[in-house]
Amino acid sequence: MNNQRPPTKPASLLGPLRTALLVLILAAAYAYGFRVTKVNLYDLVTGLPNMHHIVLSLLQPDLFVRATEMQKSDTPFLVRAESGALPPPPATPPAKPGPSVEIYPSVAKPGDVIEVKGRDFKPDTPGVIYLIWVGETRLGKITTDAQGSFAAKVVLPGDVTQGDYWIEARVFRELNWYVPSETLILSLRLMLETIFLALIGTTFSVIFSIPLSFLGARNLMMGAPFGRATYYLSRTFFNLLRSIEVLIIVVIMAVVVGIGPFAGVLALAVHGIGALGKLYSEAIESIDPGPIEAITATGASRLQVIAYAVVPQIVPQFIAFTLYRWDINVRMATVIGLVGGGGIGFILIQYINLLEWNQAGTAIWLIAIVVMAMDYASAVIREKIV
């Protein structure tokens, strides 16, 4: 029996020196890294309270509002250099049933006080008076009396430009139930769009990457020089597509087909061909080569070998990877809207830009719920089939 151990190397000075050099290089790298990325803990701590308002708003997403019933009525109003009365209309229209509004004066100059009277509104109901132009300006609050009438004096803002306007009174009566807010309805609609955007994008990438993945599988292609070239070509193609960030592809596709969900679909499809192609190819490469050998030995053609020895082995993995990709794509689809790819990201970025944090919160919560649900569902399904 040979119990001798090989002689150990004599300890050299090179070891500790090399370690010291490594530590030095690491230290230098991190020192430089902190400087270029401007890491600054002081800013982080002092700036933290700025987040307070946003976080609070995000925690109160705009989900449901009290259902209300609205009544409104308007009357023409002119802003001129001098105040006065409107010329009487050519023929008085027959008084319609329902609420009506009168103003005095009906021609006013900026800064004037205007008297607004209304009647036949719902009794004891709060409301608002608006100056209507392309947009609208809120002039004052009102409450109707027991007969459904009101009278209020409002001040015309000093900076109103001369032109033709309307004065409108709206009264709101809150009902005893809640309805989804406009934000919620819009977010839900766009979330659905996002899920389908991801589905269609994934489908396109699956259609193209399945045939390509066979060309990118080493174990199937390494036979002949032509196969070898095809293998390297396909793998390079996959890597190229995969390395281009989806957000960049969206911007390019938006130039081609215009801003909207289709640009997002195309971007997810293009990026997905690269990502899925690589995963599929690797799945094919990891199969048991035995059945390929066995089916080849029976005198089957190459296509038959793929159909009988390769396909049955890869189907579960292909399904798992596809679900995983769809899952990733839903997450990606939420952000591609930020750069014009449609979906829920499109309104999220608008809410953020308008500092409407409650509304942004609605979209963000919805995204989080859907992404988590998809994540869970695809994990369960993947576990079942693999």
Next chain:
Amino acid sequence: MLKIEHLTKIYEDGTKALDDVSLTVADGEFLVIVGLSGAGKSTLLRCINRLVEPTSGKIYLDDVDITAASPKELREIRLKIGMIFQQFNLVKRSSVLTNTLSGRLGYVSPWKSLVYRFPAQDVARAHANLERVGIAEKARARADTLSGGQQQRVGIARALMQEPKLMLADEPVASLDPATSHSVLKYLEQINKEDGITVICNLHFLSLARRYASRVIALKDGRLVFDGRPQEIDHRRFKEIYGEEAVQVEIGPELTPEEATQAP
């Protein structure tokens, strides 16, 4: 009749797996190839149906040169050569029936087979072959639910679907326990005797070779070092084939006393 002339195989990494092997196998023989792991047994079998491309030399099956066959001709030659494997090489997720039917692929229309449709007589043939190897009731089971011995029998049924003239068996029992080994080899013996299919079988164990072979050849470092009847392998020859340090071990319950005394 299978004729092998000056067959040499050198792999890309420089390994010389076969070195000028010449051999003739008559119809109906049960030829067992013995030798150490790495002696070139598997390479020799795989050169016969060109799963491995020979470097030089010729192989003739009934005077047709296999080594010169075009891809299309090769597929037709392969139809006549069944093969079973050490790891059975079944598609684990497919049913036993589908695995068996896949032995028939060379005969059926390529387009129909791609949508997994087989003619009714082929399906009937598959059931008959499964019946023959004693696992007819497993036809609908997934291949990986079967035991090793059962899987190898599916392998035999798959090869029988080809209606082969020649059956190559590459270490068919190396993954099986002794009792199961005998049951699988008995099926091979049966198709050899009843159907007249020539069998060429790699085996590790000399005892199994002695029990089943009508002729034994031995390979050592890619060269043919023995060719004769199984009884001719005595102690000296054993040492030549397996090296000085080897000790003969016996396998299986079907050992005769004089076989046992042959062990050193």
